[in-house]
Amino acid sequence: MSDEQAKEGAADDELVLISARVRKATRKRARVFCAERDLSMQDLIDRALNEYIDRHAT
Template sequence: MPDELVLVSGRVRKSIRRRLKLYAAEHDIKLQVVLDEALDEYLTRREAADAKAREGRDA
């Protein structure tokens, strides 16, 4: 079952918003899908990098 969508509030640069909206429109997907996928990908990469750094310290 997919996670429930919740409201997240934050500010981004105007140029980022423009790029997000353009990308979503060009690919016929909702802006919230682009944001969700981008944040998920970012966090996955960061968590992996953090885990690798911890492994290096623990070795």
């Protein structure tokens, strides 16, 4: 793997800020879910988005 390919791969893993509004009840459920599993909200959202996109990709 070249240095340039390594940099491109690292860029894909770079964290970026997104913003979304969710229902209060959804946030509460997510916070409880994360606390019970020692999982960060960031990891939950990342996993959920990837799973949703993978499942609904054409």
